[in-house]
Amino acid sequence: MIPSWILDIFAAIMLVVAAVSAGRLVAARSWQRGTGRAALADIDVAHLLMAIAMAGMLAASLQTLPNGAWSVIFAVMTAWFGYRVVRDSRVTGIRALAGGHCAPHLVHAGAMLYMFMAFMAPAAHGSGGMSGMGAGMSGMGTLQLPTLALLFALALVGYSIWDLDQLSGPGASGHYSLAAARVAPPGPVLAGVGATAAAAGPGAAGVSPAASATVATEPLAEPVARPAEIALVPPASGPANGTGLLAPWVATGCRIAMGITMAFMLVIMI
Amino acid sequence: MSEIAAAGVRPGRSRLGAAAETARGAPDARRLLQLTLAGIWLLDGVLQYQAFMFSKGFSQMLAGTASGNPGIVASPINWNATLIEHHDVLLNSIFATIQVLLAIGIAWRPTVRVALAASIAWALGVWWFGEGLGMVLTGSASPVNGAPGAVIIYALLAVLLWPADHPGRPAPFTAARAVGAPVARALWLVLWLSLVYFALLPGNRAPQALNGMIAGMESGEPGWLAALDRGAASLVAHQGLAASIVLAIALVIIAAGVFLPPPAAKATLILAIVLAAVIWMFGEAFGAIMAGGATDVNSGPLLALLALTYWPVRAPGRAAPAYEGTTAS
Numbered sequence: 001m002i003p004s005w006i007l008d009i010f011a012a013i014m015l016v017v018a019a020v021s022a023g024r025l026v027a028a029r030s031w032q033r034g035t036g037r038a039a040l041a042d043i044d045v046a047h048l049l050m051a052i053a054m055a056g057m058l059a060a061s062l063q064t065l066p067n068g069a070w071s072v073i074f075a076v077m078t079a080w081f082g083y084r085v086v087r088d089s090r091v092t093g094i095r096a097l098a099g100g101h102c103a104p105h106l107v108h109a110g111a112m113l114y115m116f117m118a119f120m121a122p123a124a125h126g127s128g129g130m131s132g133m134g135a136g137m138s139g140m141g142t143l144q145l146p147t148l149a150l151l152f153a154l155a156l157v158g159y160s161i162w163d164l165d166q167l168s169g170p171g172a173s174g175h176y177s178l179a180a181a182r183v184a185p186p187g188p189v190l191a192g193v194g195a196t197a198a199a200a201g202p203g204a205a206g207v208s209p210a211a212s213a214t215v216a217t218e219p220l221a222e223p224v225a226r227p228a229e230i231a232l233v234p235p236a237s238g239p240a241n242g243t244g245l246l247a248p249w250v251a252t253g254c255r256i257a258m259g260i261t262m263a264f265m266l267v268i269m270i
Numbered sequence: 271m272s273e274i275a276a277a278g279v280r281p282g283r284s285r286l287g288a289a290a291e292t293a294r295g296a297p298d299a300r301r302l303l304q305l306t307l308a309g310i311w312l313l314d315g316v317l318q319y320q321a322f323m324f325s326k327g328f329s330q331m332l333a334g335t336a337s338g339n340p341g342i343v344a345s346p347i348n349w350n351a352t353l354i355e356h357h358d359v360l361l362n363s364i365f366a367t368i369q370v371l372l373a374i375g376i377a378w379r380p381t382v383r384v385a386l387a388a389s390i391a392w393a394l395g396v397w398w399f400g401e402g403l404g405m406v407l408t409g410s411a412s413p414v415n416g417a418p419g420a421v422i423i424y425a426l427l428a429v430l431l432w433p434a435d436h437p438g439r440p441a442p443f444t445a446a447r448a449v450g451a452p453v454a455r456a457l458w459l460v461l462w463l464s465l466v467y468f469a470l471l472p473g474n475r476a477p478q479a480l481n482g483m484i485a486g487m488e489s490g491e492p493g494w495l496a497a498l499d500r501g502a503a504s505l506v507a508h509q510g511l512a513a514s515i516v517l518a519i520a521l522v523i524i525a526a527g528v529f530l531p532p533p534a535a536k537a538t539l540i541l542a543i544v545l546a547a548v549i550w551m552f553g554e555a556f557g558a559i560m561a562g563g564a565t566d567v568n569s570g571p572l573l574a575l576l577a578l579t580y581w582p583v584r585a586p587g588r589a590a591p592a593y594e595g596t597t598a599s
Contacts, residue, residue: 002321003359146560147492153313161309164377165297260312260370267316270560 002268004059010261011058017254018051023245040251042084046077046105047254050112054261057115067116074113081106104159104255111152111262118144119269146270153266160259163252300444303579304386304431307424308376310575311389314566315369322563323362329355331563335402338410343403350399368392386428393425400565406464412474413465413517414483414553416569423572426461430454430579443528445579455528458580462525462542466518475514480506484552490561502552520545524577532582539577546573 021044028041053070056063065073085106088096097103120142143149244250297305322328333351336344354361372392375385397403397419404411404419411417432448441447445454473479485503488496506513520541527538550556550570557568 002319002324003363006319006363147494150556150560153316157309157312157316161305161312161373161377164308164374165301165305165379168377169379260316263312264316264319267313267559268320270562 007058010264011055011062013257014051014055014058014261015062017257018048018055020245020250020254021045021047021051024250027245042080043101043105043251046081046109047251047258049073049077050108050258050262051254053112053116054258054265057265058261067119071113071116074109074116077109078106078113081109104163104259107152107155107159108255108258108262111156111266114145114148114152115143115265115269118148120144141269143266143269149266149270153263156259156263156266160256160263163256163259167249167252167256299581299583300431300433300447303427303444303575304376304382304433306575307427307431308373308385310567310571311369311376311424312373315366315371315373317559317564317566318362318366318369320562320564323366323565324359326355326358327563328362329358332400335400335405337402338405338408339402340407343398343407347399347402382433386432390425390428393421393428396421397425406468409471410473411468411471412479412483412553413469413521413569414474414480414549416554417468418461418464420566420569420572423461423569423576426457427572427576427579430457430576441583442532443580443582445576454580458528458576459525461576462521466521466525469514469518469521475511477508477510479510480513481508481510487553487555487558490558490563491555492560495555495560499552499555528580535580535582539581542577543574546570546577549573 024044025041025048028044052062052064053074056065081102084102085096088102317323329351332354333348336347336351339347369392372385372389375381375388378385401419401421402408404417404422406418430445430448434448435441436446436448436450438450442451443454445458449457468474481503484499484506488499488503491499524538524542524545527535527542529535530538547570550568554568554570555561557566557570558564559567
């Protein structure tokens with residue numbers, strides 16, 4: 001049996017994610033009303049709900065809703081992100097799956113739905129109900145269709161690794177930007193370039209130190225964003241390129257934490 | 271907001287455009303392969319958190335790899351297994367966390383060198399203490415069940431995907447970028463010829479050897495996979511010698527492939543990937559992940575990933591600058 005303190009650590013991480021996501025929603029509503037923030041609010045809502053649900057699955061004492069209610073919530077969430085991926089794919093094609101930021105959330109929501117639908121509690125703990133999932137995880141509940149669990153785990157691992165890579169270097173689009181946490185330029189920006197140049201050191205990527213500084217802080221005279229960015233990144237004056245809690249990398253960090261935790265949960269319940 | 275921006279000074283488009291386009295370049299082949307390796311490490315780390323790993327079964331599994339090994343190899347394995355038996359929760363938690371951190375380190379560009387170096391040390395340790403040197407000294411190793419030990423291929427991949435460029439001629443394939451083409455080809459040759467040797471060991475060419483190996487993977491697997499394994503096992507029933515010879519021929523072709531011109535090399539690399547997939551599906555049951563108790567994905571995906579690192583590249587590999595975290599150091 002997995003030691004409960006390990007599950008508790010993962011549950012605590014999820015509570016932090018939930019708190020951060022709630023904070024982002026509150027902060028955006030308070031300070032950035034009417035600036036396009038609503039376009040990405042669904043991401044924070046999804047993070048908040050998933051983190052609460054996962055915390056409850058990991059620690060029975062943190063359960064909030066019955067499994068059936070969570071199933072309905074994640075079915076709706078899956079449908080919503082499915083719709084958004086389809087909508088994005090009309091603009092960006094297959095890149096909506098590989099590089100868009102709705103596809104990972106579709107996988108996350110789908111995995112959550114699958115876990116609630118396919119969970120089989122161990123006989124000793126009964127089945128379903130408020131205590132089914134949390135008690136089942138510590139008591140080694142299993143999932144039906146384990147092949148699907150493996151596929152979800154692989155996808156989650158893949159997205160988490162990709163997010164880590166994108167977060168730590170160039171090639172970043174708005175929702176990966178570390179630089180955006182430091183500056184909030186008035187026009188569309190090539191977010192992420194500055195962070196990478198800073199991390200990579202002077203002269204990296206063929207960018208001179210002067211140019212690096214400029215790229216890190218300057219709005220582009222003419223934005224060169226790819227179609228995906230045009231479609232997905234809200235206006236740079238909006239809080240998606242905000243500071244502190246509203247920085248895009250915070251949301252991506254939450255997504256990485258949830259992706260790894262979700263993969264962990266799927267694997268231990270196979 | 272920056273002072274420049276606040277002052278409304280706009281840089282020329284050409285300068286910014288060039289910098290932006292350079293910095294925004296797509297991941298190159300080596301970085302993608304590194305990320306795949308990171309993903310496999312992450313999956314391994316997650317697998318290490320399974321309930322089985324916190325039980326006595328894990329230490330018993332490790333102790334089992336001492337069997338058949340020379341005393342000098344077996345003694346440290348037994349010592350390690352005993353240690354884990356007494357501190358299973360603590361040590362397994364550390365093992366799992368290390369693997370997750372290796373994955374994160376490889377995926378996080380500024381730490382890719384440190385993580386790859388650490389992964390080599392970790393892999394070598396696990397190869398000895400966790401896999402009994404892949405059982406290569408016991409006479410029971412087989413390419414079909416993971417010889418020469420999946421974890422040693424992690425180390426090999428870390429070396430070949432090291433984020434540096436060997437001086438001299440442009441690399442003809444990704445694996446040659448760090449160590450040079452001759453060394454990379456030699457490593458490939460040693461690995462695949464060793465698999466030829468293992469395929470032809472007496473224990474593996476016995477009439478029912480392959481059948482027993484595949485049939486033994488059924489336990490605990492989902493119905494569809496168990497059925498596939500049963501079918502494959504029946505196909506090779508009493509065909510151990512013939513199957514070993516066919517496998518050995520395929521492995522020899524693959525071993526020689528990287529010395530051939532690009533079109534032929536690609537054909538042999540495709541053969542390697544197909545063979546790795548067949549081994550992973552039928553011989554390793556996808557690493558037995560769905561049966562529970564798997565510590566890693568086994569050798570199939572790693573052999574395929576290795577083959578991809580030898581895929582001929584048209585342009586010089588060194589031309590992709592500053593993507594891989596190499597510039598962070």
